[in-house]
Amino acid sequence: MAFDVISLGELLVEFVRKERDGVHTTPGTYLGPYPSGAPAITIDSCARLGLKTGFIGVVGNDDFGQLLIKRLASDGVDVSKIYIDENSMTGMAFVAYRVDGSRRFVFNLKFSASAKLSPDHIEVDYVGKSKVLHISGSTIFISKSSKEACEKAVTIAKQNNVLVTLDPNLRPELASLEESREALSFFISKSDVILVGEDELLKLFDTQYLNEAIQKLFDRGPKIVVVKRGKRGSMMVTRSGDVVEASAFTVKEVDPTGAGDVYNAAFIYGYLKGWGYRDILIFANAAGAVKVMKVGPMEGPESIDEISKIIREFKV
Incomplete structure (x- = not known):
């Protein structure tokens, strides 16, 4: 079976602290469980946009695992390569937001079913017949076998x-x-397109200068670097020297978790459709804007129409 996009990695459910500036060290109210996992959010969003998608991952034999499989399947993702591990629990994350929008996570991923993902789960035909393979760095940090x-x-x-x-x-x-830099080295060198948050990019190369960090990425292999800048929109730079920018859409932020992963999906969609660079960035920015207005990391745009509506409203 041939796919437009496949991905692999962590599948988890997320619980979100209801009040802002709450801490995990004191009792409080959490909302959830919400389906989550960075690569899973991207692939689910790709499916909602109409792309043919598949996912490779591992869940536990529990209700949370069933929740995740059912959600992805209901949105059109092929789940035939999601495996159930009888000896592990499905991954979980607890998230607390600070007033400034930053987040505090508690994960069990290193001890979850997601950590059991291994090379044995990867089939040549499943990967080799797709148009795009999307990798999330978070997956390679979970365990040696998932990397x-x-x-x-x-x-x-x-x-x-x-x-x-x-x-x-x-x-x-x-x-x-340091561990992240070492783990990412191979993947940066093999990637065609890197979609990265601005703060993350500056941290990766220990610099205050965005152009310097972008050039260091190009020195390692990719053809395109896309920088996600949150409320300042996004920019795309190509190895041949093209630089394109698009402003963000100012909307009421409810829950930003997953916005970057939804952005990735929208970018991939526009890229596969052969759109112009600026149109791709506008579309991806709008998709991220739709996501931040909804509670739940996987609750991004339900269709292309929802993204187009935002673009029309802002008359971009």
Whole structure:
């Protein structure tokens, strides 16, 4: 079976602290469980936009695992390569927001079913016949075997001319900055498109200068670098020297978790459709704006129409 986009990695449910500036060390009210996992959010959003998608991952034999499988399947994702591990629990994350919008996570990912993802789960035909393979850095920080699974998938993709997109998705709760740099090295060198948050990019290369960080990425391999800048929109730079920027859409923020992953999906959609660079960025910015207005990390746009409505309202 051939897909437009496939991804692999963590599948988890998320619980969100109801009040702002709450801390996990004191009792409080949490909302959830919400389906989540960075690569899963991206692939689900791709499916909602109408792309043919598949996902490779592992869940536990529990209600949360069933919730995740049912959600992805209901949105059109092929779930035939999501495996159930009888000896592990499905991944979980607890999130508390600070007033400034920053987040505090508690994960069990390193001890969850997601950590059991391995190269044995990666099939040549499943990866090699797709158009795009999307990798999330958070997956490679979970366990040695999940990193090796991603490495195998990328190797197959490159052998079969599959476009590789990477979101470094740094997670200090899973790996230190030095560990992250080392783990990401192989993936940066093999990626065609890197979709990265501005703050993450500056941290990766220990610099205050965005242009310097972008050039250091190009020195390692990718053809396109997309920088997600939150309320300041996004920009795209190509190895050949094209620079395109698009402003953000000012909307009421309710829950920003997952916005970057939804952005990735919208970018991939526009790229596969052969749109102009600025049109792709506008579409992706609008998709992220739709997401932040909804509670739940996977609750992004339900269709292209929902994104188009935002664009029309702002008369972009």
